[in-house]
Amino acid sequence: MSRSTLIDELRWKKFPVLNDGFVCLVDVMGDDGAVVQAARVSYGEGTRHVSDDRTLIRYLMRHRHTTPLEMAEVKFLIRAPMDCWRQWIRHRTASVNEYSTRYSIAIDSAQTTAPGEWRFQATSNRQGSDGLLSDEVGARLTEAEHRLQQEARRVYQERLEAGVAREQARKDLPLATYTEAYWKIDLHNLLHFLHLRMDPHAQLEIREFATAMGEGIVKPLFPLVWEAFEDYRLGGMNLTRLDTGVIQRLMASGAKAPYSDADFLAAQDPVWKEMKRSRERDECREKLTRLGILAPPSGG
Numbered sequence: 001m002s003r004s005t006l007i008d009e010l011r012w013k014k015f016p017v018l019n020d021g022f023v024c025l026v027d028v029m030g031d032d033g034a035v036v037q038a039a040r041v042s043y044g045e046g047t048r049h050v051s052d053d054r055t056l057i058r059y060l061m062r063h064r065h066t067t068p069l070e071m072a073e074v075k076f077l078i079r080a081p082m083d084c085w086r087q088w089i090r091h092r093t094a095s096v097n098e099y100s101t102r103y104s105i106a107i108d109s110a111q112t113t114a115p116g117e118w119r120f121q122a123t124s125n126r127q128g129s130d131g132l133l134s135d136e137v138g139a140r141l142t143e144a145e146h147r148l149q150q151e152a153r154r155v156y157q158e159r160l161e162a163g164v165a166r167e168q169a170r171k172d173l174p175l176a177t178y179t180e181a182y183w184k185i186d187l188h189n190l191l192h193f194l195h196l197r198m199d200p201h202a203q204l205e206i207r208e209f210a211t212a213m214g215e216g217i218v219k220p221l222f223p224l225v226w227e228a229f230e231d232y233r234l235g236g237m238n239l240t241r242l243d244t245g246v247i248q249r250l251m252a253s254g255a256k257a258p259y260s261d262a263d264f265l266a267a268q269d270p271v272w273k274e275m276k277r278s279r280e281r282d283e284c285r286e287k288l289t290r291l292g293i294l295a296p297p298s299g300g
Ligand SMILES: Cc1cc2nc3c(=O)[nH]c(=O)nc-3n(C[C@H](O)[C@H](O)[C@H](O)COP(=O)(O)OP(=O)(O)OC[C@H]3O[C@@H](n4cnc5c(N)ncnc54)[C@H](O)[C@@H]3O)c2cc1C
Pocket: 090, 091, 092, 093, 094, 127, 189, 192, 196, 197, 201, 202, 203
């Protein structure tokens, strides 16, 4: 498929997210070739024979030579609930223009939660969620959500009808209310955003938006960059000095892999030994289990 056909197919195509959100491509400047072209300015013609485009892009990604990635830009139109948007807008390296609820009536749509979608507060991570509430409890919460959203909208409408300024009438609309924005960002900062927001530690809702953008739009537009991004960022793992120390002590311990949790605790960093709870130790344990160096926890 030619580049222009691909762009025509993607442009304005709404990738649905949550109950009424979406992301779509508005415009794109540059492609894998634009990244390569910029990189070749620094490496010179000589590299043309040594490394093909794919190898060069993979080199840039591995060595964090990032400015060639800034040569491409992507503009999106996004419809997201305001709580999600609040996380999104923290990414300062994008240019944004958002729907104004001072100027226009707020979008009459709010993010809703199905009975089977209510998540428990995680106990291990204060910022996260873990597991689902029962459908029975969920049904009650969903019904209450519906009533709350209806009432908030009714009060908003009542204020508008009484002549209250839109800028003031909106103040009690729930964070679930959808907003829309144009969001333009260069490819380097877009990948930074996707790396943070496609990560399992990001909140599920924004993760769904980021995944739709990444998989649905960025991947087909920049296939070589995306492949390198998957290999070195999304699928990569950061081992700290402390993590590598644990691995070295495990290997020197004489025990056999996959190592037990007792082996791990014996080989842990001396600083962690003093601590009853350590997030860093838990994260190290997670990484080593993922690599198959530690035996999976019993029952899991
Ligand atoms: C899982 C998760 C949990 C989070 N929890 C919280 C939280 O509890 N509270 C909270 O407030 N935020 C939280 N954040 C937001 C986070 O701290 C960042 O603000 C957000 O992810 C944007 O990242 P960024 O600054 O790297 O991105 P961008 O703003 O896009 O910036 C990209 C890069 O540009 C550079 N840069 C941009 N602006 C500046 C500047 N002014 N000075 C120096 N360098 C700059 C930095 O290198 C930066 O990494 C969380 C984010 C994630 C992913």
